[in-house]
Amino acid sequence: MKCTALLTLALFAVSAQAAPHKCHVKPASSVAPAATETGDVAPPTYPTGTAGVPPTYPTGTAEVPPTYPTGTAEVPPTYPTGTAQVPPTYPTGTAAAPPTYPTGVPPTYPSGTPGSSTTSSSLPSGTPLPPPKKNAMTILATNDIHAHLDEFNSGGTDCKQKDIDANNCVGGAARIQYMVNKFRAQSENVVLLDAGDQFQGTLFFNVFGGSVSATLMNQMKYDAMTIGNHEFDKGVEYAASFFKNLTFPVVSSNIDFTGPAKPLAASVKPYTILKDYGVGIIGYITNTTAAIATGASDVTFYNPVQKVQTYVDELHAQGIKRVICLSHNGYQEDKYVAENVRGVSAFVGGHSHSLLLNNASIAGVEGPYPTEVKDLDGKTSYIIQSHRYGDYLGHLDLEWNTDNELTHVFGESIRLDKSIPKDNATAAQVAEWRKAFAGLTAKIVGHTGGNFDQTACGTGQECALGDLVADAMRLDTRADICFTNTGGLRASIEGGDVTYADVLTVLPFGNVDVDFTYTGQQIIDLLERVYAGHNKITNAPVISLPQWSGIKFTFDPTKPEFSRISNVVVGSAPIVLTKSYTLCTNDFVSAGGDGIMDKIAAAPGNLMADALIAYFEAKGTVNPTLDGRITKA
Numbered sequence: 001m002k003c004t005a006l007l008t009l010a011l012f013a014v015s016a017q018a019a020p021h022k023c024h025v026k027p028a029s030s031v032a033p034a035a036t037e038t039g040d041v042a043p044p045t046y047p048t049g050t051a052g053v054p055p056t057y058p059t060g061t062a063e064v065p066p067t068y069p070t071g072t073a074e075v076p077p078t079y080p081t082g083t084a085q086v087p088p089t090y091p092t093g094t095a096a097a098p099p100t101y102p103t104g105v106p107p108t109y110p111s112g113t114p115g116s117s118t119t120s121s122s123l124p125s126g127t128p129l130p131p132p133k134k135n136a137m138t139i140l141a142t143n144d145i146h147a148h149l150d151e152f153n154s155g156g157t158d159c160k161q162k163d164i165d166a167n168n169c170v171g172g173a174a175r176i177q178y179m180v181n182k183f184r185a186q187s188e189n190v191v192l193l194d195a196g197d198q199f200q201g202t203l204f205f206n207v208f209g210g211s212v213s214a215t216l217m218n219q220m221k222y223d224a225m226t227i228g229n230h231e232f233d234k235g236v237e238y239a240a241s242f243f244k245n246l247t248f249p250v251v252s253s254n255i256d257f258t259g260p261a262k263p264l265a266a267s268v269k270p271y272t273i274l275k276d277y278g279v280g281i282i283g284y285i286t287n288t289t290a291a292i293a294t295g296a297s298d299v300t301f302y303n304p305v306q307k308v309q310t311y312v313d314e315l316h317a318q319g320i321k322r323v324i325c326l327s328h329n330g331y332q333e334d335k336y337v338a339e340n341v342r343g344v345s346a347f348v349g350g351h352s353h354s355l356l357l358n359n360a361s362i363a364g365v366e367g368p369y370p371t372e373v374k375d376l377d378g379k380t381s382y383i384i385q386s387h388r389y390g391d392y393l394g395h396l397d398l399e400w401n402t403d404n405e406l407t408h409v410f411g412e413s414i415r416l417d418k419s420i421p422k423d424n425a426t427a428a429q430v431a432e433w434r435k436a437f438a439g440l441t442a443k444i445v446g447h448t449g450g451n452f453d454q455t456a457c458g459t460g461q462e463c464a465l466g467d468l469v470a471d472a473m474r475l476d477t478r479a480d481i482c483f484t485n486t487g488g489l490r491a492s493i494e495g496g497d498v499t500y501a502d503v504l505t506v507l508p509f510g511n512v513d514v515d516f517t518y519t520g521q522q523i524i525d526l527l528e529r530v531y532a533g534h535n536k537i538t539n540a541p542v543i544s545l546p547q548w549s550g551i552k553f554t555f556d557p558t559k560p561e562f563s564r565i566s567n568v569v570v571g572s573a574p575i576v577l578t579k580s581y582t583l584c585t586n587d588f589v590s591a592g593g594d595g596i597m598d599k600i601a602a603a604p605g606n607l608m609a610d611a612l613i614a615y616f617e618a619k620g621t622v623n624p625t626l627d628g629r630i631t632k633a
Helices: 003-015 161-165 173-186 203-208 211-220 236-244 304-317 331-339 424-442 464-477 500-506 520-532 608-619
Strands: 136-142 190-194 224-226 271-274 279-285 322-328 346-348 365-367 371-374 380-384 392-400 406-415 444-448 481-485 496-499 512-519 546-549 551-555 565-570 580-586 604-607 630-632
Touching (some): 136 173, 136 346, 173 211, 203 211, 203 424, 203 500, 211 424, 224 322, 271 304, 279 304, 304 331, 322 331, 331 346, 331 371, 424 496, 424 500, 464 481, 464 512, 464 608, 500 608, 512 520, 512 608, 520 551, 520 580, 604 608
Parallel strands (some): 136 190, 190 224, 279 322, 322 346, 346 380, 551 630
Antiparallel strands (some): 136 392, 271 279, 371 380, 392 406, 481 546, 512 580, 551 565
């Protein structure tokens, strides 16, 4: 085994990696419009009957999972559970004089000390609280950071010198800290929230696990976070350890804590109360988590609609009439929840990596910020989400009158680009941690002649990045056909040098190649299942469509389900139904992940990341091309 492979194995062992999940995350973007780069694409139109059309939640049903704009999947395999190490304490610094806000200036409130609100996880029903002291709140929100603690380029990978020279680096904890300091210096009414998925996505997580994220979040003095599906990437016990190290509440209302998730019960509550504001914050997570997070495959996740309403009613019984939901459920799904409950002022969301802006001309914008939705009583609820990785910081001002009715709402998603300075102490802290893997960020493993854009993979159509990864798997296994779930592709590869760190950012989950044998008829059945969007027998949805190598076929979405596939060619010859073929996929998909196939027994092979590195080493410079593997009739 090469030294590179050994090093990759060691990194994933430390990370206790997970299977490619998805987070229903939208892919990282390589689109860079003037003034505002985006990382998501506008919600696609899906063929009837395919994965991606958000279903209606049947009343009282916990199991019907919605699909998402991008159909991603990153559920990690189960690895040895570890305990988050406690990183060293670094000196706290003071941010320099703050600049003018990119857009809008938050209102000025009486001066005071930020973070002074008392929190309560639950009070006995019928125990009213005194009237709130504060009627105005400035929410700052992060979501789907995915261990992007340092600045990154438009593709979601490490900034290289060319990115720095072109001023294309965005995000990073130091910019978030700077803006948090700035807002707090102007108002005592700042509430800092996180909508989940702090875990998984860069070498910070591979090397340190969640420990450095916990350190930064504690230093920033978050007021609450909800759980994302990626917080389960290393299993329930590891998630519980992470939450115990936090100094602020963790909220999620639709998880069954009596079974396998019992270790979370001590640290996670359905809601928290910010007493000074008279505000209850209810958390919830997508009820597809068991299907997309291997570490939570045996945990029960309930339909959030019923759970949210239950806890809204419980809060109202305590005299808390101002309610905010902190969600890791997806933008479209949050709109559905908002329309089907009553009594929620705002939804602070994540999971779908949705870019919400009021300039609809910018590529990738899915909706306005905030998005207004009418609830069951015809009252307006406001939904926000701020893309992914921390390239934007969410900002929402809310003001209620003494009758607990919203009288003022102002929102903006603040682009954390070069115009936003970095907090010096946080930048130094992140730089110190980066030294642990600096050699990997400098190690060049190959070259590309253009951009391999993750966003182009969208809903599972053929894309150059998908072709690249599937081809690397086929070279590694020598199989006739290989496929991988689109949701497991986590970042773009930009033109030029490709580093070891780039590969691990594209494929961060530690998944391995597995091979197996199918007849031609079984391959046809697999294709029909995938492009019907569900299992014919159980009706379980296909959440993330595959990327293919070694096969070409035509898909006609206008035909009846399970008769949509034709013109199947394996290699250069038409498929033979009675012939046996060798196939390969990753261990997440072979275990039933994303609903692509039924679980099969398969021996693990090489890491996908090592297979991709070997492919670059064998090919030299790789160019992004398409060759018609998936043809839509």
